[in-house]
Structures are given as structure tokens and as C-alpha cells.
Amino acid sequence: MKSLTLPCDLLQLKSLCAGDTLYLSGTVYTARDAAHKKMHELLEDGKPLPFDINNQCIYYVGPCPAPNDKPIGSAGPTSSYRMDKFTPELLDLGLKCIIGKGDRNSDVVNSLVKNNAVYFTALGGLGALYASKITKCEVVAFSELLSEAVYKLEIKDFPVIVAIDSKGKSIY
Amino acid sequence: MCYNCRMRVLNTKEIENAVYRLALKACNSLTPDCERAIKDALQLERENLSKFALDNILQNNQIAKTENIPVCQDTGLACVMLEIGQEVFLDGELLEDSINCGVRRAYEDGFFRKSVVDPLTRVNTKDNTPAMIHTEIVSGDKVKITFLPKGFGSENMSAVFMLTPAHGEDGIVDAVVNQVKKAGAKPCPPVYIGVGIGGSFDKCAYLAKKALTRPVGTFSDRSDVKQLELKILDKVNKLDIGVLGFKGKNTAIGVAIETYPTHIAGLPVAVNIQCHCVRLESEVL
Numbered sequence: 001m002k003s004l005t006l007p008c009d010l011l012q013l014k015s016l017c018a019g020d021t022l023y024l025s026g027t028v029y030t031a032r033d034a035a036h037k038k039m040h041e042l043l044e045d046g047k048p049l050p051f052d053i054n055n056q057c058i059y060y061v062g063p064c065p066a067p068n069d070k071p072i073g074s075a076g077p078t079s080s081y082r083m084d085k086f087t088p089e090l091l092d093l094g095l096k097c098i099i100g101k102g103d104r105n106s107d108v109v110n111s112l113v114k115n116n117a118v119y120f121t122a123l124g125g126l127g128a129l130y131a132s133k134i135t136k137c138e139v140v141a142f143s144e145l146l147s148e149a150v151y152k153l154e155i156k157d158f159p160v161i162v163a164i165d166s167k168g169k170s171i172y
Numbered sequence: 173m174c175y176n177c178r179m180r181v182l183n184t185k186e187i188e189n190a191v192y193r194l195a196l197k198a199c200n201s202l203t204p205d206c207e208r209a210i211k212d213a214l215q216l217e218r219e220n221l222s223k224f225a226l227d228n229i230l231q232n233n234q235i236a237k238t239e240n241i242p243v244c245q246d247t248g249l250a251c252v253m254l255e256i257g258q259e260v261f262l263d264g265e266l267l268e269d270s271i272n273c274g275v276r277r278a279y280e281d282g283f284f285r286k287s288v289v290d291p292l293t294r295v296n297t298k299d300n301t302p303a304m305i306h307t308e309i310v311s312g313d314k315v316k317i318t319f320l321p322k323g324f325g326s327e328n329m330s331a332v333f334m335l336t337p338a339h340g341e342d343g344i345v346d347a348v349v350n351q352v353k354k355a356g357a358k359p360c361p362p363v364y365i366g367v368g369i370g371g372s373f374d375k376c377a378y379l380a381k382k383a384l385t386r387p388v389g390t391f392s393d394r395s396d397v398k399q400l401e402l403k404i405l406d407k408v409n410k411l412d413i414g415v416l417g418f419k420g421k422n423t424a425i426g427v428a429i430e431t432y433p434t435h436i437a438g439l440p441v442a443v444n445i446q447c448h449c450v451r452l453e454s455e456v457l
Contacts, residue, residue, distance in 0.1 A: 016375055064245045073283050074242040079325050079358050102357040102417060123228050123259045124360035125449045127245035128236035146296055147285050172417055
């Protein structure tokens with residue numbers, strides 16, 4: 001299987017094809033339903049996002065609390081379609097990679113193509129396996145949202161499949 | 173006359189402790205019957221991505237068991253089903269409070285995700301309570317407690333259909349198969365499909381949930397219902413949704429149907445979808 005370190009450059013993203021399996025390493029930011037709603041509200045109010053999203057990757061996850069000896073608890077992907085409404089505006093701001101699970105609507109596919117971005121699907125229901133691929137976790141914003149807060153994660157050899165590539169080709 | 177003297181006294185603290193034990197155990201591994209079904213699915217599968225996913229599902233279960241962490245981060249709504257013998261006298265704290273106390277302790281001590289919010293304000297209750305509690309009064313002097321942590325990726329794909337008698341068996345099959353088709357990859361297939369047929373609007377939904385407490389790979393005792401389970405399973409596995417939406421022969425690992433008599437004018441059908449992470453524990457007190 002191929003490997004890719006995040007954040008990555010445009011050439012690397014463009015070389016990915018729907019159906020490719022690969023291991024991701026590097027930095028990702030978490031956000032799911034509640035954090036997306038909050039980020040949308042910040043943008044509506046003309047305020048900046050809590051982290052620089054340019055060229056970054058968002059992972060749709062709401063992890064379990066970390067047991068004492070681990071950086072994070074169980075941490076598999078959540079369904080992506082619920083974030084469809086908020087995704088194009090984040091892609092327009094420079095978001096380049098998304099990790100979630102399941103299909104996206106046509107607005108998201110079009111926006112991925114327009115912005116040369118890629119959507120990966122992680123394997124749903126595999127929280128324990130993904131937790132073992134996360135080496136570091138720190139809260140970045142919205143800590144009151146508990147598991148739905150924005151966390152910055154360091155991941156290593158995190159298995160994903162290219163679900164929608166930068167040309168808009170989809171495995172679904 | 174004192175009826176209590178004929179009754180077995182059970183303190184609800186024992187129920188609280190049982191809920192605590194069951195929740196801690198349930199979230200951190202697949203049921204043995206589910207694991208077996210996933211292994212069988214892997215033998216059958218020909219699609220590479222689906223095989224890759226099934227293999228990883230089995231690895232994930234091993235990691236969860238070894239590390240004693242949840243198989244899935246969605247440790248769910250705490251669904252607690254009780255069969256209470258009518259010769260049992262429940263002493264102590266209110267039953268509901270005791271169950272919630274067991275859930276609260278388990279979700280804290282187990283480092284499980286607290287996923288319960290007010291439906292409108294979306295403010296988290298921070299302890300995964302309240303539990304979804306169903307009670308049935310049965311004969312005898314025992315209490316059976318079943319704990320089912322229900323993830324919402326699959327719960328969101330569930331539905332109730334108020335069919336009419338004219339729809340008949342074909343209508344039931346179509347409703348269930350179309351619901352699974354519509355759900356696609358979202359409920360994390362291969363799914364376990366709980367179906368409730370009959371009763372009322374609310375009763376059939378409960379039956380569908382109750383059906384999910386049956387071990388994967390078992391069938392209804394009624395031969396006509398078993399045939400219906402097999403028919404739906406066959407049709408669903410021809411949808412080519414596959415493991416996590418990666419195509420192939422394994423869209424479902426089982427169909428469990430529970431039935432109940434209904435009104436002459438109706439044919440309620442509920443479909444409760446369970447993801448491939450079947451987690452369930454029960455205990456008799």
C-alpha cells in the first residue's frame with residue numbers, strides 16, 4: 001500500500017485515484033456535526049476559523065475519552081453526509097483533504113473538483129484500530145463540545161481509501 | 173393480606189451493578205456470533221476492498237479486546253431491555269434511576285463516549301444518560317437484563333412503514349430491501365437487520381429493536397417467518413452495496429423478524445438497522 005504524509009502538495013493529491021488504498025501519516029484536525037455548525041457561524045459573522053485551514057485535512061470523528069495511558073480513545077470515522085452542507089465553504093477556504101465515511105452529495109463532489117481536493121473514506125466501525133494509529137491528540141477549539149471539539153491529531157500509517165478523487169471520480 | 177411475602181425481593185442496586193457490568197463488557201468487543209458471521213463473510217467475499225475491510229474489522233475486534241477499549245467510538249445510546257418476572261418485588265431506588273446510575277458509572281469508568289444531548293439545545297448530558305429503557309413483565313421470579321449500545325450511524329437509517337393489508341408479504345420485502353438500499357454505505361454494512369411486523373406504530377418499532385437482541389445467524393421459530401428472513405437476506409445481499417459500501421456479496425449478516433398481531437386495517441413494518449459492530453450483553457438476576 002502507498003503512503004502519504006499530510007499536509008501534502010497538489011501534485012501528490014492529483015496523483016490519487018478513487019479506489020486507491022493508502023496509509024496516511026501527519027497532521028489532521030477533527031470536526032464533526034457540532035464543530036461544523038460552529039465554524040459555519042463564525043464564518044457568517046466574518047470571524048476567522050479556530051485553525052488555519054489552508055492545505056489542511058479534516059477528519060470527521062468524535063473520539064472516546066483517552067484512557068490514562070493513551071493519547072486518545074476509540075476514534076473511527078463518522079458518516080460524512082451530515083457535513084455536506086458545510087463542506088464546500090471550507091474547501092473554498094483551502095481545505096484539501098477530508099477523511100470520513102460514506103458517500104457525499106453532488107455539491108461536495110463539485111467543490112472537491114473545483115478546489116483540487118480529495119475525500120478519503122476510513123473504515124467505519126473500526127475505532128480501536130484507528131486509535132492505535134493516532135500518536136498525539138490536543139484540543140484546538142470548542143472544548144465544551146467534549147468529543148465533538150476540534151482536536152489536532154498526529155496520525156501514523158492510518159489506513160484509508162480514496163473515495164472521491166480530485167477529478168470527481170467516486171467509488172460509490 | 174400481604175402479597176409481598178410470596179415475592180422475591182430484589183434490590184435495584186443489583187440491577188444497577190448488572191447494568192454497569194454489562195455496559196463495560198458490551199462496548200469492548202463484537203458478540204461471538206457477530207465475529208463468526210464476519211469470518212464467514214470474509215470466506216465468501218470476492219471484492220478486494222470489501223475483503224480488505226472485513227479483514228480489518230476482525231483485526232479491530234482483536235485490538236479492542238486486547239487493549240480493552242471500545243470497538244467503535246460510537247458507544248451509542250444505552251439501550252436497556254428488561255424482562256421482569258412478576259413475582260419479583262423491586263426494592264430500593266427507582267428502577268429507572270438505578271439503570272441510569274449503572275450507565276453513568278460504566279461510561280465514565282470505561283472511557284466511553286458520552287453521546288446524549290437535548291434534542292433541541294444539543295447540550296450534552298455528559299454522562300450518556302438517560303438510557304432507553306424497555307420493560308416487559310413476564311412470568312417467574314427472575315430479571316433478565318440486556319444491554320445494547322446502539323450507534324446512530326445505523327439508527328439514523330431505520331424507519332417505520334405503515335403498510336396496508338393489500339401490500340402483503342411482497343410489500344414487506346420491498347419496504348425492508350428498499351430501506352437497506354437507500355441507506356447504502358451509511359449504516360456501516362454488513363448490517364444486521366431487525367424487523368418488526370404487526371402491532372401498532374410504536375409496537376413494531378420496539379419489535380424491530382428486540383429482534384436485534386437475537387444472536388446473528390439464528391432464525392425465527394415460525395417457519396413462515398424464517399422463510400421471510402431468508403428471502404429478505406437473499407435480496408439484500410444481491411444489492412451489491414457490500415462491506416462499508418465497497419460492493420460485493422456481503423451487505424447484511426442477518427435478518428431477524430419479530431411479529432405481533434395487528435389491526436384488520438393495517439400492516440405496520442419497522443426496520444431497525446444495526447451496523448457490523450454488533451455489541452450486546454445480557455444477564456439473568
